[in-house]
Amino acid sequence: MGCDEKREPAGGGLRVQDIPALTQDHCRMRDPAEVERIINEFLIGGPERMQIVSDFDYTITKQRTEDGGAVPSSFGIFNACQSLPENFKAETDKLYHKYRPIEIDPHMPIAEKVQYMIEWWTKSGELTSGFPFDQSEIDQIASKYTHALRDRTHEFFADLQRLGIPTLVFSAGLGNSVVSVLRQANVLHPNVKVVSNFLQFRDGLLDGFQQPMIHTFNKNETVLNETSEYYDLVHTRDHIIVMGDSIGDADMASGVPASSHIIKIGFLFDHVEANMKKYMDTFDIVLVDDQTMDVPRSLLSLIEKQHKLNLEAAKQRSL
Numbered sequence: 001m002g003c004d005e006k007r008e009p010a011g012g013g014l015r016v017q018d019i020p021a022l023t024q025d026h027c028r029m030r031d032p033a034e035v036e037r038i039i040n041e042f043l044i045g046g047p048e049r050m051q052i053v054s055d056f057d058y059t060i061t062k063q064r065t066e067d068g069g070a071v072p073s074s075f076g077i078f079n080a081c082q083s084l085p086e087n088f089k090a091e092t093d094k095l096y097h098k099y100r101p102i103e104i105d106p107h108m109p110i111a112e113k114v115q116y117m118i119e120w121w122t123k124s125g126e127l128t129s130g131f132p133f134d135q136s137e138i139d140q141i142a143s144k145y146t147h148a149l150r151d152r153t154h155e156f157f158a159d160l161q162r163l164g165i166p167t168l169v170f171s172a173g174l175g176n177s178v179v180s181v182l183r184q185a186n187v188l189h190p191n192v193k194v195v196s197n198f199l200q201f202r203d204g205l206l207d208g209f210q211q212p213m214i215h216t217f218n219k220n221e222t223v224l225n226e227t228s229e230y231y232d233l234v235h236t237r238d239h240i241i242v243m244g245d246s247i248g249d250a251d252m253a254s255g256v257p258a259s260s261h262i263i264k265i266g267f268l269f270d271h272v273e274a275n276m277k278k279y280m281d282t283f284d285i286v287l288v289d290d291q292t293m294d295v296p297r298s299l300l301s302l303i304e305k306q307h308k309l310n311l312e313a314a315k316q317r318s319l
């Protein structure tokens, strides 16, 4: 905030009612005036202060496809590989049935859940060990799901690349699947970084997941190593769009300075009525059964338009 608050982008402040993507019926906002204020901050700051943090499963991929076909999660893509040991699926399913209810238990404190999640990812890593495996198996299955990305995902990633906006794709799932889908969909541009769990190999055999373990409750920018290149790239970018489909995804930018301006976009599909209040309390923009990238793209387009006006105005001033 501070003195930024009084500045307005050249041409005057934008009103949310003048942004068609945000006036659609399925686009809900708890506090439209606050969204408006932050959008205007984004316009003042321009692309060089922006970063994107997005979940992968059912955020970059669709929650619902036109043909009704199911979209597997990143772990699901791995589980569909033919060469996994016979008991692998049954054993990981057992873990899922034990730990998933804990993950989503509305009563258990997070601090207590964390221990269980570490146990779950550790045991899952142990099962993912001791047998040969070829990445091409993941690639083959992932190739069938490149069409399952949200409509206009390709354009969205092209916008981000053109504007030079660092984009972090965060997944507590399996990074090998995430990278494979994004690469085969031709959206894995140099400005995109995937932070997730990647397969580790030892002596030609699988050996669990690489460190650091990314689980549901550390899936946020605090796991970015402060010495990493990506941290260097984003730690001064305090204008952030966070995108997710699960309540926990809203925290993916925690760890960034408190003065940051953040718009959290939540994609809501399952049990809309029952979940609406929680989503409205958690996300700044809630999109109900929206299987597109249109709303985040509309924000980028405003930023780009303003940026061009600013460049033009600077050019005029220097004449």
Ligand SMILES: C[n+]1cn([C@@H]2O[C@H](COP(=O)(O)OP(=O)(O)O)[C@@H](O)[C@H]2O)c2nc(N)[nH]c(=O)c21
Pocket: 055, 056, 057, 058, 059, 073, 075, 076, 079, 092, 095, 096, 100, 103, 120, 121, 124, 170, 171, 172, 173, 216, 219, 246
């Ligand atoms: C360790 N483990 C965790 N999960 C689930 O995978 C999810 C991956 O987390 P995510 O990618 O952050 O979230 P999203 O899928 O909501 O987009 C977690 O929320 C867990 O419910 C898992 N799912 C499967 N199938 N197998 C596993 O070994 C496993």
Ligand SMILES: [Mg+2]
Pocket: 055, 056, 057, 058, 059, 244, 245, 246
């Ligand atoms: Mg998700």
